Amino acid sequence: MKLFEVVKAGHDFGNAPVLRDVSFEIEEGESFGIIGPNGSGKSTLIKGMTGLLSLTRGEVRYRGRPVKAIAKKELARQIAVLEQEGTPALTFSVEEIVAMGRYPWLKPLADLSLRDQGLVRNVLKSLGLWEIRTQSIATLSGGQRQLVSLARAMAQEPQVLILDEPTTYLDIGHQTLVMEHVRRWHAEQGITVIMVLHDLNLAAQYCTKLLLLEDGQVRSCGDMSEVLKEGIISKVYHTDLIMIEHPVLGVPQFLLTSK
Ligand code: ADP
């Protein structure tokens, strides 16, 4: 089943085209990565796909319907988005933030039901946040905050999880922690995961399909191993690199090299 169809999408900021003629599809249940250099249009594309931004040209369809025609609340019940610059308001506690994940499911001004409360509790426990649930998120490290954002997304019980550079400011321990939680959730619940990743080695490990953007255009799209080729990656990222096979996982990995 096709989940997303992006058809000749284009976007301009002022006179500058930042997306041009972008077409691709995402199937339900995939682990789909979007890669490309800084400024290549990845975040803009994600915002267009979730209706956060109205694209200048083309169309995005979600389950066959134009995304622009779907009510925001209905979309929020299906799709959870962790935005790149999405630090939640700092005065809230961990559990308050996670409880916000239930809002798309509540009637206006209604309180959390017992089921909602149980769900929030389970999510806090499964991500190791139970002990710090009453702390203000202002007191947390970047890695812990990213886990709280992920917990809020989980509490939302979405069918699709969209992450924009979830590991950018995290140390390797927290990178692995966040990515392994996403992987487990994907495997156990069968949700579709769409993630923008700037780290190609993580993209190789966690995505089965990839879209490579360059200057707002699709440079390559398909199976991870088809997209991650040494020649095209070194050209698009303007850097010399060596591609090797991961000794344990067998996926491509990139080493930087200097002349
Ligand atoms: P990426 O996520 O791949 O780094 P973005 O989609 O954030 O790229 O940005 C693509 C281009 O659009 C960049 O040149 C960026 O400066 C520009 N851009 C992004 N958001 C805006 C905005 N709100 N107004 C003007 N230009 C923007």
Ligand code: MG
């Ligand atoms: Mg971005």
